[in-house]
Amino acid sequence: MQTNTAGGGSRIATVLLMVSTVLVGLMAGLFFAFDVSVMPGLARGDERTYVTAMQNINAVIDGNGLFGTVFVVALLAAVASTAVELRKGRRGVALWVGAAAVLYLVVLVITFTVNIPLNNELADAGDAARLTDFSVVDRFKGTWVATNIVRTVCCTAALVALARALVLYGRATAR
Secondary structure (H helix, E strand, O other), X not given: OOOEOHHHOEHHHHHHHXXXXXXXXXXXXXXXXXXXXXXXXXXOOOHHHHHHHHHHHHHHHHOOHHHHHHHHHHHHHHHHHHHHHHHOOOHHHHXXXXXXXXXXXXXXXXXXXXXXHHHHHHHHOOOHHHOOOOHHHHHHHHHHHHHHHHHHHHHHHHHHHHHHHHHHHHHXXXX
8 A cells, every 4th residue: 555645655654664663662661661670679589589570571471462563563664664765765764764673683683592591591490489599590680681771772772763764754755
């Protein structure tokens, strides 16, 4: 559906850019919430509570189709938006959306290569009530928290890039 709007934009271009911006914003907010509340809050408790809470959080996230959809579609919408903007000749918009896609891809790579394996290791530790060796928590805490901060920064930078793309898109399509 390539119905033109004022100034040469298209509904598909508008929708893709808005969807990618909203979804990346949701993910940036999620990562930020973990940085400033969830992880510091869990760190104040004992290790058994920490393990139980993280196992439960990870199980809910893993089993949540909406989360998975947002997590993946954020990248797909940004990549599709980049392609549409290039095809429409809006190179400046495409550059910013493409930069956002690359930054968000870094988030996905970190998630799949660091955070998910750590989550799985914590899940494999078993029932926290029966756990006697909490060394898995020490390994988990430092690395998971540090990489989540990187995910937050990258995701927020992607959101800023998408916001800049929206501004340029608005200028380009208003003409």
